[in-house]
Amino acid sequence: MPPLNPRRRQRGLSLVEAMVGITVGLIVVAGATLLVTAQITEHRRLMMETQVQQDLRAAGDLVLTELRRAGTWEQANNSVWAPGAAAPASNPYSNLTPAAAGDSTTITYQVTAAGRGVSPAEDNIVSAAEERSFFLSGTTLYYRLTADADVAAQPLTDPNSLKITDFKVKLLVQSVPLDSFCNVPCVAGTCPVQEVRRIVVSITGESVSKPVVVRNVEVSTRLRNDRIVGSCA
Template sequence: MPHNLTKQPRRRHPQRSQYGLTLVELLVGIAIGLLLIVGATSLFLSNLDASRRLLLEARLNQNLRSAAELITRDLRRASYWDQAVPKMGSVDNNPHQGITLDGTSDISYQFDAPAGAASAAGFALTDDYRIRMTIGQTTQDLTDPAVAKVISFNIIESKNKIDIGMQKIPAATPNTECLTERRYDITIEAEAPSDANVKRRLETAVRVRNDRVGNCS
C-alpha cells in the first residue's frame, strides 16, 4: 500500500484566544486587592487603638481606686486620741479632734500614732495634678503622673450634731455637750496623660470614726 495513503493527516490544535490577563483585568484586580488591604489595615488599627484605650482606662481606674482606698482608710483614723477613754468626763478635750478643710481639695488632721507621738497628716492636690499624702515630715504621691493626671479633687464635709445631754465638768458651765458626726464625700476626676479622651471619675465617702465631742453651740 502506498505510504502516502496510510499517513494520517496532522491535526491542528485550535489557537488559544489569549495567553494572560488584559490590562483592564489586571487593574481591576489590583484595585480590589488594595481595597481589601486598606479595609484589613483599618480594622487592625481600630482594634489596636481600642486595645490601647482599654489598657489606659484599666491603669487609670486602678490608680484612682488605689488612691481612694488609701485616702478613706487613713482619714477614718483622724482625731484618734489614745487618752479618750481614761479621761472621759474630765475637762480635758481631745487635742486632735479638729479637722481642717482648706478650700475643696486640701484636708489636714492629727491623731495619736501607735508609738505614742502625735502625727499630722493630710491630702492635697498639687499644681502638677497629683494627689499627695503627708504624714509627719514625709510626703508621698498617691497617683502616678505617668498614668493619671488628676484634674479635680473635691472634698465636701457634712456634720451631724447630737446632743448627748451631758453637762460639762465643772458643772458651773451651762452648756451641754454635743457629739458631732463627721462625713466627707470625696470625688476624684482624672485623665490619661497620653490621651485626654480617656477619663475616669471616682466617688467615695468617709465617716470619721472618732466623733468630735464639744459645745453644742
C-alpha cells in the same frame, strides 16, 4: 479536514481582569487595615482608661484608709462619762480641716503618736508629728506625714503618667444633741453635741500621654472617732 478559523482556548487572565482583581484586593486589604488600626487604637485607649482608673482608685483607697484613723486617741476611755465621776475629757485629736461642711482642696487631721503600752506615752498635746494632711500641688496629689515644713511630702500619684486635675474633700456633719444626758439643764448654745462626720473625696485625673482620657473617682467614709462639742453644766 480541520476548520479554517479554529477558536483558540483562552489561557490565564486578561489585563482588565487582572487590574479588577488587584483593585478589589487592595480595597479588601485597606478595609482590613483600617479595622485592625481601629481595634489597636481602641485597645490602647481602654488600657489607658483602666490604668488611670486604677491609679485614681488606689489613691482614693489610701486616702480613706488614713482618714479612718483621724482622731485616734490613746486615752479615749477618759472621754466616757460615768455617774459620780469627774467631767469627761475631750479628745485633743478630734480637730479636722475643713472644720465645717463644705469643699476643700486640702484635708488636715490628727492622730496620736502613742501606742498602747508603747513609748512615748500619751501627753494629750498635739505635736507637729501627729498632724497629717492630703493636698494637691500642681498636678500631683501629696501626703504629708507631719506639720513640719522641713519634711518633704510624699507623692501619691506619678506625674509622669497621671495628671491630677481636681481634688476635692467634702465634710458632711450630722449633729446629735446630747443635752438629755445632762443631770442639770444646760445653757442653750453650750449643750453637748455629738458630731457624726463623713468625708467625701473626689479625685479627677487625666492620662499624660493621652489627655482625652479623663476619669473621676469618688469615695467616702465615716470617721470612726466622733467629735463632742460643748458640755453639761
